[in-house]
Amino acid sequence: MTWQRANGRKPDELRPISAKVGVIKQAVGSAMFQQGNTKALAAVYGPRELHPKFMQDPEKGYLRVYYNMLPFSGAGDRVRPGNNRRSKEISMIMQSALRPVVDLNAFPNTVLDVFIELPQTDAGTRCAAICAASMALADAGIPMKDLVSAVSMGKVEDTMVLDLDYIEDSHEIGVDIPVAMIHHSKEISLLQMDGIITKEELMKNIDMVKKACDEIYEVQKQALKDSFAKGE
């Protein structure tokens, strides 16, 4: 018995994606990325002076990522606002997922702040957040080697699936593996795993993720190009 997905989605089918750049006018760069019912807003401020001063690096700028789920964003249970263990961890892993592409050598002693808010969540938030953040960084005119695209893959019961929604993510017999990929070099900058999976299964499905990330990259690219076509 294979796992039947909501809305009759095929195992390797992504949820509908939409993206938009320049959604927050006050920020230096900003972007929205939506995947199914998961929506991320990213705003980039800086480079600007870094305080406290002891954190300044005279060789390069510092990338600071702040991930936050809004209180009403879940399935109806109120998410406690503010920092928690989980958001702290995700902020950190996002920072390391984006750091390989962002070139901050031109901005010593400064900080680049990336704020990500999630007004609506249905699993895959860190992936949507990484996609939004990399678009916002590009929009902010930051020198960067490449864009980062991210998607989750996993296993529900005995079916390998792509882009898990909340039902699949929280399924008792399941694995959730968020992956972030640097587009051109196909390097993986984030790989986490919740659950048990064999090495063979994992390796087989990395190819599936590659294809999906290419699809997401096209959406990101188009959104960035569109923001200029309309006279923004």
Added chain:
Amino acid sequence: MSELKIQDKTIAVPGEVLATGMDYLPSFGTYRAGDDILASRLGLVTIDGKVIKIVPVSGRYLPKRNDVIITKVTEILMSGWRVDTNSAYSAVLPLRDASSEFIARGADLSKFFDIGDYMMAKVTNVTSQNLVDISMKGPGLRKLRGGRIIEVNTNKVPRIIGKQGSMVSLIKQHTGCSILVGQNGLVWMHGPDPQKELLAIEVIKKIEKESHLSGLTDRVKDYLEKRTGGEK
């Protein structure tokens, strides 16, 4: 076999392949990965013979030597002033470059420039650590009294100034305002009445928004003539 993958004067996204093969050369905003030339920031592709570069369209100002910028005094030091440059780095105006007047030892420096004063200044030096020195000695460099200041995208400043200052003199002519444009994206204007200043702001915002479209000068001219009823 070398091949261009993108058209001249179109928007490129970080990580996008601009050309393949060794016949093209990567310049500003691009890099080579294997045989390919890739974009390393968001911007307008400019192909000049064999050289491919990217002209940025977004991002904050980064101080550059010989730029004329609009600055704001934030601090009075022992031997000069610290000013905000609308970038990640503050600048220092040393005493000897502040005025052609003699400034005695221990004089009250706020008599010359007080905290909150704006002035047009020239960047004299930028170190590798981005420590910035500015000077008030030079034609047109002065304290800005009255008027108002707006912030625009620093990458669009050349369009606001126009070829040999054609665009800015057009606005000056029609609104009767004196206008100073700093390379750092701050624009100061002072006019005979507030309505005229607001019109100047409106036109500058319009230029900023439509800067990438052709026939800009003519459109701005028509717009100004319509708004001022043809009177000069």
